Amino acid sequence: MDVLHLRRDQKDWRAQTRVIALKNRLNSGERRLPACRSRQLAETGNWRRIELRAQKCCRQGCRQLQAGSLCSPSHDALRGVLSSPCRPCFAQRGPKVTIDMLMGNYHIAVVGATGAAGTELLRVLERRNFPVASLRAIGSARSAGKSVPFRGESVPVEKLDDRCFDKTDIAFFSAGGDVSRNYVPIACQSDAIAIDKSSAFRMEPHVPLVIPEINADDVRRHRGIIANPNCTTTVMLMALYPLHRIFHVRRVFAASYQAVSGSGTRGVEELTRQTRDAVHGPKSRTKPGSSTSPEATADKTIPASVPPKTRIYPHPIAFNLLPHIDSFLDSGYTKEEVKMQDEARKIMHSPALRVSATCVRVPIYRAHSVAVSAEFQRPLSVEQAREILSKAPGLELIDEPHSNRYPMPLTVAGKDNCQVGRVRLDCAFENGLSFWVSGDQLLKGAALNAVQIAELL
């Protein structure tokens, strides 16, 4: 058994593991040490273990990784487990591997812990009993000093700095592209694996972009960073990929209907404030029921002449639509729209796929929806499509239009699964299918997907 027992002082050990990690990053031909390696390097009493067998196991895809190596709480318990045969890792754990067995091993950092996505991430970690040994909630200087709830405790929010990722196994980044660009490399240098929600590294060739139901195997290629796809792309692909596997998609037209929580808590606050101002009149006014009230609006069916105050969006979002998400490119598409094509190509390994998207912010709180028309290489029927979609992982088929059953933001919000419906043969494509897919963009589009990625490690 290739198990090394090394007695070192902590400083030496950390220096050495950092050198190993850096070497791995520099050597493009070799894979970076996987998460379980980092975890194994964590202290167990005064001894640190490097379990080579587990590492090899993990390089085969984390599938044969010994459960014991992941979670044994003590030196003695680990020693006993190491001699036992391989068991599936917790991402694929069977019912016999209890949560208690698996709990308590990952040192986690959540960057952007007070934001909409970060808050949701903490809930998902808790709800899925993710094995968290320790949690560091990290936020901006503005959030430092606040606290976030986790497993019944109050976790203080630390200010983001270079030392935040010491002794961290997995760092979830949910604080936007700039923070990720600056701090993901620092987290990697601290030997953490970064699971990044931002678009900063998504299209880097050596960074896997992963939706576990679609391309879980890509996780194995990581060298310290794994990217979480764009939320709208994820929602679309959850329905498109199962069909693509069988019929091979060539071309997609997509129009999105995106909720304000996609812009974070400030987007939610903006819609709330503007809606309330429309009902009451803005606070600065003395008279309630002024011209911005929905009642006035209802009478005239003309929106308010006095525009509400805007902070996040360039225009009012309450009772309005903004065909503008992320910044505009010279092509006339927005970055968000281009992501729909680029990320779909990478995730589904379909470099020739063409996706023309229009992304629109709509005045709803939560869950993104996408109207999709897709052209496939192979002919397909609605019955085949429905059968495939009904069996697809992470997806629910809600398609009884004559009973008024179809996916809607209000019914999919808060749910792990995306929902697909309105499935019909497309009348403008040969071998085409149209459908409507909705998904909670804070769950499957962000937090849930990130935790699912972590579960693959």
Add this chain to the structure above:
Amino acid sequence: MDVLHLRRDQKDWRAQTRVIALKNRLNSGERRLPACRSRQLAETGNWRRIELRAQKCCRQGCRQLQAGSLCSPSHDALRGVLSSPCRPCFAQRGPKVTIDMLMGNYHIAVVGATGAAGTELLRVLERRNFPVASLRAIGSARSAGKSVPFRGESVPVEKLDDRCFDKTDIAFFSAGGDVSRNYVPIACQSDAIAIDKSSAFRMEPHVPLVIPEINADDVRRHRGIIANPNCTTTVMLMALYPLHRIFHVRRVFAASYQAVSGSGTRGVEELTRQTRDAVHGPKSRTKPGSSTSPEATADKTIPASVPPKTRIYPHPIAFNLLPHIDSFLDSGYTKEEVKMQDEARKIMHSPALRVSATCVRVPIYRAHSVAVSAEFQRPLSVEQAREILSKAPGLELIDEPHSNRYPMPLTVAGKDNCQVGRVRLDCAFENGLSFWVSGDQLLKGAALNAVQIAELL
């Protein structure tokens, strides 16, 4: 000069004109008497005039129709005008033909005068100085006894019955398909021309379906009924047709974002009530700020667990999306979605055009928007497209994305012109263009278009 002066008692005259109208309808090879004929049959003092020259003129497209024959307010004035040379009719009137000259000749009936579309129609008639000699506001039994404002007066609402269309020149129908199916034929029998907003007759081969900026000439084919197209189709075609004229559209993918006023005042009331309930909690509750409030929603970014009451729509519309407009067909498309193809084909005389649409109700009060990707036969550039769209009648190009200028419901609501923007080469089509078009569906999508049709008569 072929002017007949006939002295008859009113009953005989009405009987005779009804026979003429019926004959015209029965004889499919011959055109129905145009509006100006009906108008000429109206009383001028105790004399009734049938001016054959005007009728001939009108059969040539209403373009050379004598202004005098349309609008002269008295017997003597008319006599004077008849000997003058042809002038353009008021639909194409120049600045020299004053409004006073043109006022006062059409006997108008508005069916559904208290609804959202009917109310808007009265405003448009007033605003455009449409020459109204008399106005009958017609409503359901529920609305009878109410009154509607028109030109500073209060017009009582009559209950819809078979006698409503006596002595009416033009009857605007804005009361839904069932009312139109039952009463449009009765209006025609009374020798009125029906301009019908409903879908009841739109696809009848002998009924012109007209957007004046696109197919004004089709009005000439009418035999008593002229149909107003579906509002979403109209908004889309206002931007698509100018491009189609030059580049010949073959295929369209469209996703709509439709306001609640498309469902009439009850749709507006539903959104208002549900929004207010979300802010205050429904009236039945004693505590304000219950779980449905946007504040609660904002905190959790999860919509209310207690669904709001629904009356018009099968599901809540506040902070929600319904991929469901009009009823579902066996193909899986809704009637609304199929209209987008069928009506576009008829209006643009493009029977081979394919339109795949997804129509979605969104929680905004007014103006429909459509995300369009269109494939053309001929190659085109964004510059060409922008130039064409900027010059198209009834359309405004709002396309400065880097300055955050693009069409939005809040900015287009209440405007006659539709607005198009987000113009870009489509990345999934050869010879394709994507754009975003918004239009006030109660104006260009309904009332304004109907009055514009009447102006062509």
